């Protein structure tokens with residue numbers, strides 16, 4: 001009886017871990033719900049819709065004026081890049 005409960009718990013844990021597994025793509029991490037995460041600390045990134053200033057852009061070598069992603073923990077900005085190193089929007093990235 002207790003063995004089957006334990007087995008159930010183990011499988012539940014595996015399923016949970018699989019769901020929370022982050023996949024690296026386009027320079028950031030993604031969960032199964034296609035939310036972007038920081039490539040450094042794996043915090044959920046905030047979509048920064050403001051036009052980023054030239055200073056910030058050069059500091060973080062951001063590629064475009066497209067909305068970029070911000071990590072509040074690292075205080076860093078990230079742009080999404082495709083396999084060719086070209087900038088892409090969050091919407092484009094989610095299509096993959």
Ligand SMILES: [Zn+2]
Pocket residue numbers: 038039040041042043071072073074075
């Ligand atoms: Zn971070």
